[in-house]
Amino acid sequence: MTILRRWLAGLALIPLITVAAAAQDRPKIKLGFAKCAHCTPLVLTPDYAKDIDLEVVPFNTGNDVLTALVSKSIDLGQITYLHYATALDKGFDLVAISGQVNGGSQIVLSNDLPVEANDWAALKTLIAERKAAGKPLKVAASRGNAQDIHMRGAFARQGIDFAKEVEFVNIPNPSDHAQALRRGEVDLICSVEPFATQIRQVKAGKFFTYPYDQSAGNLTNLMLTRSDVIKGNRKGLESTVAAIVKVNDYIGKNREAWVGVITKVTGLDKAIAEGAIENLKPDYRMYKPQALAIAGMMRDLRYISKDVSAEVSRNMDYSFLQAATGQPAADLGDK
Template sequence: MRRRFGPVLAASLWALSWMPAPAQAQGEPVKVGYAKCAHCLPMALLPDFAKGATIDAIGFNSGNDVLTALISKSLDVAQVTYLHYVTALDKGFDVVAVAGEVNGGSECLAAKGLALKADDWAGFKAAVEKAKAAGTPLKVAASRGNAQDIHMRGAFLKHGINPNKDVQFVNIPNPSDHLAAVQRGEIDMVCSVEPFASQIRMAGAATRFVLPYDQAAGNLTNLIVTRSDVIKTRRAAVQAVVDADVALVARLDADKSVWIDVINQKTGLSKEVAAEAIKNAEPDYRMHRAKTLAIAAMMRDLKYIGRDVSAEAEKNMDYSFLEAATKKTRDGLGH
């Protein structure tokens, strides 16, 4: 059974989750963490949209690192993924979802040696079966535990390919290393995150096989979460974050140039790559309850979690902040 956290780290996080949060004055900055990917990096702009609170936006290498910082009370609010949310609940951690941000950002790319056409599941399945019969299963890479990993595994399973048995999974934790692995011929396919997926494709190292959204999670990716103690002691600060998120999403919809600029500035990749990357991204502050429950069920089927967390996943989605920010009811916000 594959688990996101090892036993030692899980035990440490459990202990950290029960530590009292440090006392904070209401006027202190609210610390918000985000990961370094095309659909996450707009969070770096969040302070520009803040009203009623000062937001300190802090970048991390991965969503895994962001979740760890939230659980250890180094952050007040975290932009992670629906997968991280479900995984945290499975571990018994205190996380409360308060808003969405951007969805999408996943792409499966095939090495040129596979000679696969886009969306050719029959051809891919035939290649998988041939390689498996020869005792040299295809090597499929992703960053274990991120949204692209679960999107890929769910899509494979739906099309009759068992990601745990039919292919050899290769974990490449840092998505920025995906391009080099393809160029060195170490993998046959990678499910990467934008903007690194577009970087791979535009470099000519691999071709698009599929956008892996044909599974229970759809294209759901980002979720903004906090802890119940933060809501209790700093509710106004959490509301300020959600208000800023709603304003940010509106800006991303209206002006793609600010999005392209922040990707370029934070990753060093060209604006051309950034512009291509955001074609595979959808700003969306809603929280999609039904699909969240479907994700939880799929993750259990894939052995990512060990129990049914549907009740907790639904209970811990707090729509009150989005309702206040948008003046809409939860029925119009994904409930």
């Protein structure tokens, strides 16, 4: 009887052992994202990822995400078209496999500046006056992020020589932008959502413009991985990209959910989150022609040292989006 009981007990353990083994066999992906309003919906992806263990890790900035991706601390990272070109210029082995959310840039001014919204002529006059007086306008951003490049491109489009006419101030963490304006440390900032909307709502500064009149347009986020991850964990990446597509569809239809995610991740209040998403557009496509234009603009601005057009084109892999959506590459931005 004892032998029979042991045999039956052993049978009872078999399903548990099978489940545990199956769990161990599931692909694992570690996804990094920056704590901006565009990026926060990525915390929802584990709920939509099938048959994988997906861990989502927040970072302060896109530069931090890029560092983690290159150092192999994460498998997939949300960064920007600008980081993508910079990474390829440095020879890093990175591959773009999906878009995510675009937009999210605002140029805001000190409340004391006598310049109205979208009045570039008045801003250019003020820049010239301050330069002549030996007190150049202090212009800030988080160096190397999408907002920095959007701003520089917009200034160049207006004929403003960024290198000679203004003084640039680097404020790495966007959450510090509002206080920098309040303390008078800078006159103008190109900030990222939701921090740009926060600046306006707490009256630390005033709106000037959306800096999308340049080669980058409103393109912002890309999902990048490495070729070793593609080779060793394609299933995990496919499931993650499919989850990103589903999350984008969800937040595009459910603003309250998006607002809730922003407030949870950033700690900012609901009114700021609601204002921020007015300047954001969920979009999982990758836009190759515009990516090439961005790389050209970055070369012209001397943010990269060489022409990386061939690398930008070659390292955009549409197969993951095609599998997730059933759409041809041409409809996903490869044209």
